Amino acid sequence: MLVLGIETSCDETGIALYHSLEGLVSHTLYSQVKLHADYGGVVPELASRDHIRKIIPLIEETMRKADVKSEDIDGIAYTRGPGLIGALLVGSSVGRSLGYAWNKPTIGVHHMEGHLLAPLLDNDHIDFPFVALLVSGGHSMLVNVTAIGEYEVLGESLDDAAGEAFDKTAKLLGLDYPGGPMLARLAEKGTSGRFKFPRPMTDRPGLEFSFSGLKTFAANTINNLKKEGKLSQQDKADIALAFQEAVVDTLIIKCRRALEQCGVKQLVIAGGVSANKMLREKVSELMTNMNGKILYPSLEFCTDNGAMIAYAGAQRLLAGQTDECSEQVLPRWPLSDLTPLR
Numbered sequence: 001m002l003v004l005g006i007e008t009s010c011d012e013t014g015i016a017l018y019h020s021l022e023g024l025v026s027h028t029l030y031s032q033v034k035l036h037a038d039y040g041g042v043v044p045e046l047a048s049r050d051h052i053r054k055i056i057p058l059i060e061e062t063m064r065k066a067d068v069k070s071e072d073i074d075g076i077a078y079t080r081g082p083g084l085i086g087a088l089l090v091g092s093s094v095g096r097s098l099g100y101a102w103n104k105p106t107i108g109v110h111h112m113e114g115h116l117l118a119p120l121l122d123n124d125h126i127d128f129p130f131v132a133l134l135v136s137g138g139h140s141m142l143v144n145v146t147a148i149g150e151y152e153v154l155g156e157s158l159d160d161a162a163g164e165a166f167d168k169t170a171k172l173l174g175l176d177y178p179g180g181p182m183l184a185r186l187a188e189k190g191t192s193g194r195f196k197f198p199r200p201m202t203d204r205p206g207l208e209f210s211f212s213g214l215k216t217f218a219a220n221t222i223n224n225l226k227k228e229g230k231l232s233q234q235d236k237a238d239i240a241l242a243f244q245e246a247v248v249d250t251l252i253i254k255c256r257r258a259l260e261q262c263g264v265k266q267l268v269i270a271g272g273v274s275a276n277k278m279l280r281e282k283v284s285e286l287m288t289n290m291n292g293k294i295l296y297p298s299l300e301f302c303t304d305n306g307a308m309i310a311y312a313g314a315q316r317l318l319a320g321q322t323d324e325c326s327e328q329v330l331p332r333w334p335l336s337d338l339t340p341l342r
């Protein structure tokens with residue numbers, strides 16, 4: 001089955017063609033980062049308008065690159081939620097209009113299910129159950145995955161998502177939006193141990209996260225240095241490293257807890273923050289110590305992309321699921337509400 005995938009939930013227009021037997025056939029990605037950089041964050045109305053400008057040329061380009069014609073396509077998957085409502089409406093309207101025009105089935109995909117299954121784009125096999133740590137700009141959660149579509153959310157962030165905390169702290173350090181990857185780069189020059197940030201909510205049981213306090217801690221540290229009349233580039237790098245270590249440590253502690261609670265030894269990490277090098281190293285270390293297995297997406301599929309939507313959509317279309325014409329986008333959509341495949 002050949003599936004066209006369309007991702008437009010936030011500030012990336014991602015288009016892909018995925019074949020259930022041959023794997024990823026072709027994909028294109030357009031990032032709106034430059035458009036939003038001046039505002040220090042995503043401006044929803046600008047995001048929707050830019051998706052409208054880019055979506056059709058990108059679909060044409062993706063099909064042309066693989067020499068695929070509309071009649072070769074068996075189904076269309078688009079991101080139905082969660083995300084920005086205007087942005088979601090662009091992808092869902094185009095996806096379903098193409099489905100109607102080409103007479104192909106369509107399926108609305110949960111963006112976080114896309115992230116969760118992204119590691120399977122390169123690894124065609126994983127045994128169930130496993131624990132998934134999903135860390136993106138909008139969400140942080142630990143999920144017990146017993147099958148595709150069967151997701152028990154074990155814990156979520158009570159305030160800022162991990163990526164959001166990275167971006168806000170990066171902004172405090174004077175870095176451009178989205179600052180997560182830049183903060184990580186700055187942290188490479190930092191000296192460990194100079195500043196000690198808290199590990200939020202690790203001193204009590206449970207799998208919830210809270211990252212907003214870390215941003216405040218960073219703000220106070222920066223302001224104290226500024227009051228003393230000094231905030232050197234080295235200070236900034238040391239703060240970036242201390243912040244990153246705190247986030248990574250906290251995630252590792254909670255991953256270990258979740259794995260022990262579920263009695264499983266397989267961990268998947270996905271979402272934009274799973275591109276973080278320190279997180280990947282520490283998670284690998286954890287799984288080696290636990291004699292377990294770790295799986296993460298290749299770097300290009302950690303952040304938003306159309307391939308993960310095409311993949312997740314293909315699994316659902318193959319199981320016979322399709323959309324009704326009246327289906328609406330779901331800007332808020334709990335992962336645990338998804339219908340199982342079997």
Ligand code: KG4
Nearest residue numbers: 136137138163180181272273275276303304
């Ligand atoms: O999954 P994603 O592309 O979008 C959402 O679904 O939200 O995640 C984007 C987030 C941003 O907050 C970005 O700063 C963060 O992922 N991110 C990183 C890194 N690469 C992306 N955070 C830390 N280190 C990185 N290397």
Ligand code: ZN
Nearest residue numbers: 115136303304
């Ligand atoms: Zn995402």
